[in-house]
Amino acid sequence: MIEIKNLNKKFGKLHILKDISVSCKEGQSIALIGPNGCGKTTVIKCILGMVVPDSGSIEFNGESIINAYKYRNHIGYMPQIGRYPDNMTIGQVFEMIKEIRQCKDLDLDLYNAYKLNDLLNKKMSTLSGGTTQKVSAALAFMFNPDVLILDEPTAGLDVLASEILKDKIIKEKQKGKLVLITSHLLSELDDLVTQIIFMQDGTIQFHKTVQQLKDDTQQEKISKAIANVLKMQQ
Amino acid sequence: MNKIIKIIFIDILKSKIIIAYTLMLAILSWSSFAMEDSSAKGLLTILNVILFTVPLVSILFSTIYIYNSSEFIELLLSQPVKRKKIWIGMFLGLSLSLILAFFLGAGIPLLVYSLDSVGIMMILMGIMISTVFTSLACLSSILTRDKAKGIGISIMLWLYFALLFDGIVLFLLFQLAEYPIENAMVGITALSPIDLARIQILLHLDISAMMGYTGAVFKNFFGTSTGLIASFLLLCLWVIIPFYVSLKKFIKKDL
Numbered sequence: 387m388i389e390i391k392n393l394n395k396k397f398g399k400l401h402i403l404k405d406i407s408v409s410c411k412e413g414q415s416i417a418l419i420g421p422n423g424c425g426k427t428t429v430i431k432c433i434l435g436m437v438v439p440d441s442g443s444i445e446f447n448g449e450s451i452i453n454a455y456k457y458r459n460h461i462g463y464m465p466q467i468g469r470y471p472d473n474m475t476i477g478q479v480f481e482m483i484k485e486i487r488q489c490k491d492l493d494l495d496l497y498n499a500y501k502l503n504d505l506l507n508k509k510m511s512t513l514s515g516g517t518t519q520k521v522s523a524a525l526a527f528m529f530n531p532d533v534l535i536l537d538e539p540t541a542g543l544d545v546l547a548s549e550i551l552k553d554k555i556i557k558e559k560q561k562g563k564l565v566l567i568t569s570h571l572l573s574e575l576d577d578l579v580t581q582i583i584f585m586q587d588g589t590i591q592f593h594k595t596v597q598q599l600k601d602d603t604q605q606e607k608i609s610k611a612i613a614n615v616l617k618m619q620q
Numbered sequence: 621m622n623k624i625i626k627i628i629f630i631d632i633l634k635s636k637i638i639i640a641y642t643l644m645l646a647i648l649s650w651s652s653f654a655m656e657d658s659s660a661k662g663l664l665t666i667l668n669v670i671l672f673t674v675p676l677v678s679i680l681f682s683t684i685y686i687y688n689s690s691e692f693i694e695l696l697l698s699q700p701v702k703r704k705k706i707w708i709g710m711f712l713g714l715s716l717s718l719i720l721a722f723f724l725g726a727g728i729p730l731l732v733y734s735l736d737s738v739g740i741m742m743i744l745m746g747i748m749i750s751t752v753f754t755s756l757a758c759l760s761s762i763l764t765r766d767k768a769k770g771i772g773i774s775i776m777l778w779l780y781f782a783l784l785f786d787g788i789v790l791f792l793l794f795q796l797a798e799y800p801i802e803n804a805m806v807g808i809t810a811l812s813p814i815d816l817a818r819i820q821i822l823l824h825l826d827i828s829a830m831m832g833y834t835g836a837v838f839k840n841f842f843g844t845s846t847g848l849i850a851s852f853l854l855l856c857l858w859v860i861i862p863f864y865v866s867l868k869k870f871i872k873k874d875l
Contacts, residue, residue: 397874431874431875434697434698435697435703436694436697436698436874436875437874437875438871438872438873438874453871455700455701455702455703456700457700458698458699458700458701459700461698463698465698469690469691469694469695470691470692470695471631471689471691471692471695472688472691473631479695482627483695483699485623486623486696486699486700486701487699487700
């Protein structure tokens with residue numbers, strides 16, 4: 387579904403992505419993990435076309451995404467820090483995205499679960515970080531996309547809200563959608579993901595299924611397994 | 621694309637600055653026509669408004685608006701919208717609303733008091749100047765991520781075109797007074813959109829006779845229909861080139 391080949395990106399002198407190649411298929415649920423500044427968000431932004439790679443190719447359903455835009459109809463993106471026009475209200479933001487997407491079949495599960503209906507007249511600039519994240523999450527899931535890209539989805543959400551979100555992710559995963567998650571909270575990933583991509587210093591250290599990783603490291607939990615891998619490296 | 625232009629257009633029309641700008645233009649225009657006994661004097665006052673305020677407001681408002689829309693641009697980019705369309709929508713939304721403000725503020729009194737070639741030319745030039753400086757604002761806001769720097773570049777551009785350029789031209793005129801530079805002067809005016817607009821309007825005001833030999837040369841060139849078309853095309857280039865460069869940069873920009 388998403389094929390990344392030999393992706394390179396430099397920000398000035400900083401070589402942030404070094405020859406990255408990844409292949410993601412339908413029905414997979416992939417966690418993209420790694421230390422801060424290893425290039426996780428940059429990979430995601432490359433897939434979304436927000437960052438233009440220096441070299442390499444990204445294909446979505448067999449078509450290059452360079453200078454393309456229609457493929458984003460199939461992607462729901464939840465940014466790490468949602469930034470929205472300050473003077474717009476929640477209602478206006480939803481209306482605007484609905485108008486752009488022109489999608490009839492709306493998925494209002496999260497929208498209803500987070501009770502965003504009561505907040506429609508609130509300005510985006512007055513929202514707390516958590517409410518902004520709820521808006522981002524509701525928007526990402528609303529248009530029934532085939533691919534969900536979630537950048538630190540539970541950061542900033544309270545326990546209740548993040549449980550709702552996790553249940554929703556599992557539900558969508560079972561529908562056979564491709565889910566791509568970055569997270570630092572490894573303990574949260576256990577029920578969510580089937581595959582792990584571990585990045586470090588702009589390169590992919592490994593891309594394994596969770597089962598394989600657990601077998602290799604003889605651990606039960608993803609967090610323990612990753613800790614084990616890191617120890618072995620040193 | 622229409623959706624994006626519509627969203628931006630409506631958003632700008634709601635802003636208090638654009639309403640204040642329209643009111644200011646209206647007060648200036650109506651009062652300068654009402655206070656002077658001949659409409660020609662009123663026209664001269666409005667000319668100065670067009671040549672100083674309109675570019676300043678256009679470039680500053682557009683630059684600040686583009687910087688403040690960075691979230692909006694980011695949000696749209698993660699949606700199925702073409703990059704080009706976002707930037708073109710931004711430019712068209714801004715220039716259309718500035719043109720509307722100019723037309724409502726200064727255009728209507730011009731049509732009421734001076735419904736002739738001068739008045740129409742003045743409205744046309746006001747529209748062109750608004751668009752040119754919106755286009756320049758697009759360029760200066762894409763050159764740097766830093767808002768303060770971008771606004772600085774915009775102010776410098778305005779200072780250069782509104783004041784410094786004339787100074788340089790005057791300096792050249794005095795220094796090279798002994799040489800036949802009249803034809804070269806015609807060429808040099810093409811380097812500043814404000815001067816192009818000024819000369820077009822002055823020629824229609826029939827006071828070019830007071831400008832001496834250079835004025836005659838200007839009249840010879842810009843007064844003809846070829847000159848008129850040439851100066852319009854030049855103004856169009858002033859719109860297209862900065863915007864095209866900014867569009868190229870925006871397509872490659874990382875957000």
